Amino acid sequence: xxxxxxxxxxxxxxxxxxxxxxxxxxxxxxxxxxxxxxxxxxxxxxxxxxxxxxxxxxxxxxxxxxxxxxxxxxxxxxxxxxxxxxxxxxxxxxxxxxxxxxxxxxxxxxxxxxxxxxxxxxxxxxxxxxxxxxxxxxxxxxxxxxxxxxxxxxxxxxxxxxxxxxxxxxxxxxxxxxxxxxxxxxxxxxxxxxxxxxxxxxxxxxxxxxxxxxxxxxxxxxxxxxxxxxxxxxxxxxxxxxxxxxxxxxxxxxxxxxxxxxxxxxxxxxxxxxxxxxxxxxxxxxxxxxxxxxxxxxxxxxxxxxxxxxxxxxxx
Amino acid sequence: xxxxxxxxxxxxxxxxxxxxxxxxxxxxxxxxxxxxxxxxxxxxxxxxxxxxxxxxxxxxxxxxxxxxxxxxxxxxxxxxxxxxxxxxxxxxxxxxxxxxxxxxxxxxxxxxxxxxxxxxxxxxxxxxxxxxxxxxxxxxxxxxxxxxxxxxxxxxxxxxxxxxxxxxxxxxxxxxxxxxx
Numbered sequence: 001x002x003x004x005x006x007x008x009x010x011x012x013x014x015x016x017x018x019x020x021x022x023x024x025x026x027x028x029x030x031x032x033x034x035x036x037x038x039x040x041x042x043x044x045x046x047x048x049x050x051x052x053x054x055x056x057x058x059x060x061x062x063x064x065x066x067x068x069x070x071x072x073x074x075x076x077x078x079x080x081x082x083x084x085x086x087x088x089x090x091x092x093x094x095x096x097x098x099x100x101x102x103x104x105x106x107x108x109x110x111x112x113x114x115x116x117x118x119x120x121x122x123x124x125x126x127x128x129x130x131x132x133x134x135x136x137x138x139x140x141x142x143x144x145x146x147x148x149x150x151x152x153x154x155x156x157x158x159x160x161x162x163x164x165x166x167x168x169x170x171x172x173x174x175x176x177x178x179x180x181x182x183x184x185x186x187x188x189x190x191x192x193x194x195x196x197x198x199x200x201x202x203x204x205x206x207x208x209x210x211x212x213x214x215x216x217x218x219x220x221x222x223x224x225x226x227x228x229x230x231x232x233x234x235x236x237x238x239x240x241x242x243x244x245x246x247x248x249x250x251x252x253x254x255x256x257x258x259x260x261x262x263x264x265x266x267x268x269x270x271x272x273x274x275x276x277x278x279x280x281x282x283x284x285x286x287x288x289x290x291x292x293x294x295x296x297x298x299x300x301x302x303x304x305x306x307x308x309x310x311x312x313x314x315x316x
Numbered sequence: 317x318x319x320x321x322x323x324x325x326x327x328x329x330x331x332x333x334x335x336x337x338x339x340x341x342x343x344x345x346x347x348x349x350x351x352x353x354x355x356x357x358x359x360x361x362x363x364x365x366x367x368x369x370x371x372x373x374x375x376x377x378x379x380x381x382x383x384x385x386x387x388x389x390x391x392x393x394x395x396x397x398x399x400x401x402x403x404x405x406x407x408x409x410x411x412x413x414x415x416x417x418x419x420x421x422x423x424x425x426x427x428x429x430x431x432x433x434x435x436x437x438x439x440x441x442x443x444x445x446x447x448x449x450x451x452x453x454x455x456x457x458x459x460x461x462x463x464x465x466x467x468x469x470x471x472x473x474x475x476x477x478x479x480x481x482x483x484x485x486x487x488x489x490x491x492x493x494x495x496x497x
Contacts (some may be wrong), residue, residue: 020404024389027407033441036392066392299392304402 001300003122005112006131007175015176016151018296019141025295028065029288039068042099042302047089048125049075049105054263054287055125055134059102062294068302071098086110087117094118099302103127121301129168135262136172138293140180142286143217146258154181159211161187161243162221162270165194169262170221174200185211187243207242213252218280220245220261223269240269247273258282327472328487333453336469337366340451341373343467348418351381353446355417359435360389360405362424365484366453370422386410388421393434414443420467424482426452429463453482 001014010018028034044063048056063070073093075081080089090101100121103111108130115122126132143158144150158177164170164186177184178201186193187205197204205211212218223239245259250273253259259281265271275281328336348354351374358367364387371385389408421435432450439445451467456474472489474480479490 017404024391024404024407027389027409028392031441036441037437038392 003111003115004133004297004301005115005122005124007133007136007172010133012179015137015140015180018137018293018300019144019150021296021300022137022141022289022292025062025065025292025299026289028295029292035065035067037067038299038303039063039066043069043071043097044100044102044298044302045071045073045093045098045120046102046125047073047093047104049080049086049103049110050126052104052125054290055104055132058287058290059123059125059134059294059298062291062298065291066295066299066303068099068298071096086114090114090117094120100298123297123301126168129166130171132168132172132262134290134294134297135169136176137297138286138290139173139219139260139262140176141289141293142260142282143177143182143258144180145289146282147216152181153177155183156181156216157183157185157211157214158217158219159185159187159205159208159215160219160221161208161211161245163192163224164188164221165192166224167221173219174202178202185215187211189239189242208245208249209242212249214254215257216254217258217260218245218253220259220270222262222264223266236269240272244270244272247277249273250278253278253280256280260286263287324488324490326486326488327454328470330485333469333484333486336453337369337373340467340469341370341377344370344374344420344449344451345377347449347466350418351378351383353416353418354420355384355386355412355414356420356422357386357388357410357439359421359423359431360387360408361403362482363387363422364406366424366451367420367422370420370451384412386412388435388438390431390434390438393438395430395434408438410442414439414445416446417443419445419448420451421448422451424453425480426450426455426463426465426468427458429459429461432463433461454480454487456480 028036046056046059060070098120100123101114101118102123102125103114104125105127108128110127111122111124124131124133143153147156160170160173174184184202185205186202187208257280259275259278261283263283275283345351356367356371358364367385371383374383375381387406387409389405391402419439423432426432436448439448449466452465453469455465455468455471458476474489477492479492481488
């Protein structure tokens with residue numbers, strides 16, 4: 001693996017192996033001193049052209065726990081404000097000796113473009129509506145570890161509720177969840193579904209009430225008001241009536257069902273219930289798992305080849 | 317050009333391994349008068365089954381003792397990521413603090429000593445042991461670091477390119493002829 005740009009770049013075997021590596025990272029994170037020397041001498045630049053709290057801090061924490069050096073770039077305080085181009089920015093950082101770029105940008109395809117300007121590894125930390133591969137991996141990790149089947153989601157029903165159209169999280173997650181065998185139901189008004197979901201192995205529902213009682217995972221998305229510059233055929237009131245998670249709806253979740261959300265949460269919009277009051281909520285576990293999964297990704301990009309075959313004996 | 321087949325020779329049989337484990341168990345008890353401070357930690361993956369057997373062996377000799385058993389994965393501590401692929405084993409499992417404990421670190425084969433170096437570093441992240449003792453089933457020589465074992469099943473002089481396999485069913489050496497991969 002040279003870059004991680006999209007979940008489509010990974011086979012299911014590769015995903016399962018990354019999640020297994022994340023188990024090792026989780027053990028490290030459970031220690032009193034959660035740090036190993038694995039990536040000593042490597043420099044990782046986190047290059048964010050768009051706001052972020054958890055993804056950025058999660059990647060930076062992951063890098064530090066593997067003993068990598070972290071270089072932090074944020075567009076708002078950089079020479080981008082003096083008109084420096086994206087390409088010049090990347091080439092400048094590359095000249096400083098960066099081994100991996102973790103990139104977030106509001107335009108789809110920017111991480112891929114960056115691979116043409118540097119020899120360093122590039123990790124997509126979210127590009128426009130396109131992809132957010134590490135989010136899908138940490139969600140897959142959270143689901144498989146909660147349900148105890150590490151290699152498959154076969155037979156699980158996962159409802160993804162909300163603004164699918166503008167969501168890179170939904171695109172990445174639908175790909176990974178369906179390929180791991182889950183039945184994915186997209187719950188959204190027509191205006192917030194992508195214009196074409198042909199080729200997506202999913203079904204749809206038009207209100208949260210249709211699904212809430214019989215899902216294994218209820219995956220709530222954030223209403224992305226900053227991406228909704230076009231006028232949509234639905235008012236916020238209409239939206240919350242049909243798609244928000246209320247206390248009454250949360251009470252109808254099955255006892256084993258998980259409540260997940262990629263964050264940040266819009267309290268009072270899609271989340272009208274306090275998630276800490278929902279027993280199945282794994283929202284903070286997703287955040288903790290994010291560090292382990294990103295450690296696994298950074299390690300497999302920079303730490304050398306990984307061989308799945310563990311053999312008994314012979315090693316010295 | 318004649319084809320040379322690699323020869324696989326049995327060095328220890330199952331019974332020899334059982335005896336070696338019994339003997340090392342006795343040596344552990346003999347050397348550690350305060351058995352309550354001893355913990356046994358196997359190196360993933362090759363050392364874990366030997367560590368389990370040693371823990372049982374010690375228990376049989378001193379039935380009142382109970383020696384905690386752990387496993388350490390060193391893949392995040394290696395110094396040769398660029399040279400050899402990482403073999404994904406099971407994660408580290410050390411559910412106790414090692415501070416002030418005497419750790420018996422167990423592996424199947426002692427060769428260059430590099431995995432032991434990595435394991436020592438890994439152990440330090442779980443506390444500061446009072447002492448670390450090293451038990452191996454086979455010492456095959458060719459050390460690259462100042463590391464020596466405290467308990468040895470069998471010393472087997474080998475060529476650097478020979479392959480050794482260790483399991484409950486025996487120890488085998490495969491001589492790899494020069495020119496073969």
